[in-house]
Amino acid sequence: MPDDTLPTTADFLQTNRKRWDELAEHHPDTEFYDVERFLDGATTLRPLELEELGDVSEKPLLHLQCHFGLDTLSWARAGADVTGVDFSEAGVSMARELADETELDAEFVQANLYDLPDELDGEFDVVYTSYGVLAWLPDLTEWAEVIAEFLAPGGTFYMAEIHPLGTTLADLQSDGAAEIGHSYFEDDAMRYEVEGTYADWEADIENTTAVEWQHGLGEVVTALASAGLTIEFVHEFPFSCYQQFPAMEEGEDGWWRVPDAEKQVPFTFSVQARNAK
Template sequence: MDSFKQSNRASWDERAEIHAKDRTGFYAIDRFLAGEDVLYPIESAEIGQVDGLKLAHFQCHIGIDTLCLARRGAIATGLDFSPQAITKARALSQRSGIPAEFVEGEVYDAPELLGSDFDVVFTSWGTITWLDDIRAWAQAIAGVLKPGGRLYFADNSPAIEAFEQIDGTLRPHYDWRSAREKPQRFDAATTYTGDETPLVTNFTYEWMRGTSDVIDALLKAGMQLDFLREHEVLPFRMFPMMVEAGDRMFRLPAGMPRMPLALSLGATKR
């Protein structure tokens, strides 16, 4: 594991400990344990029927979405590279009484770790910017799916990733595409949930890429695009100026130009 991934994994191990406590309610764990489906509105509306389907959740973190999909009837397996996240996901499965399998490992190794007979791959929110090889990601998706199996993906729109809020306005600030050996460094004293616990590993590395990179990688891996949609909301406050939009979602404030903040797509393995 290279130094970029080592740093990122250390940060995600710390975050898993903080997020599992969910002091701010960002992950809605108490609501989930009370029986509520806490998938965010975009994927909740778009994922479709999963009852009885074998589903792999890539980059599952502490497992809350994996378990929501299992509650909907999926035979669910979560995969994440953070051992602390996997530990917390297994504990949450036990607390909720909802069965799911959780596997520690890299996304790129998913076919070897999970097998190749899944009906669905699900991955959402804060995923691909942590990966240095988008083509290997797409190949892993295709590798775990059976023919006719489908991908559901929702994440930040690559179009907005190049922007930063500076002096009260959004400005292009980052290159729209990162070289594999030169990711963008981000410093953060605390995690994104609003919990004020200081992070020891207070910097991470992310890889910028365009929408065309994502689509091209999936097509080259043998996937067929079923739909591609853009959304003006996100499930977190990406920029300080963003305001609540209901259902734990955020949007840009009135008076700002309308911009695509999120991207979702579905694809089928040919």
């Protein structure tokens, strides 16, 4: 008899883990990540998060969904006492290799974010996450609860992320005209077949299936507030951290914009919240 069992959330996460294991092996060799520049002493952090989060010197910092650790190690260079977490074994392995090569003091933990309370102890003055992370999480309520569990009293949660409005667009023209690809309020898991990777669209990637979840900005803020955190700001910006659409051009500041668009929409947002306990 045919197997009519529908895939579960655990199945989807396993699908994504296989893809990200492969991406973690490929991404360090791409121009997009420019590991050589990082090894020469450069930071991979953008002025946005450096300015908004501020001084992290000697602060314990937990970086969730850290991929292969470049941003985590950049925070270590900025003086933080860092711990990076990712569900990809290959990503965490590469992060540890880079920590050894750069002689930066960093701990890396391989864990599904939702299982992290069983894998890691302690509290952190800063919990941080950024750019392209929320789409891989099926449940933001639990995500926020994990953040709150690890955030020390008075500690800061900060995130800079791809705006959920931009992710709904199937195309964007140079005048700002756009085609909607899927609902902003989509509740179901969205399964895609993806050739290559955002870091190298010509890459020969075997694991082409990806599963994402749409989360609106209201859902993000409500999850954090419901977990007991005090929202300090929510900012939105009309630029992207990568070439999200062909009409975008990269500025001297490294951000991608639609330069002549008559109608602007947000492509990036940031949130800061505090554990007021």
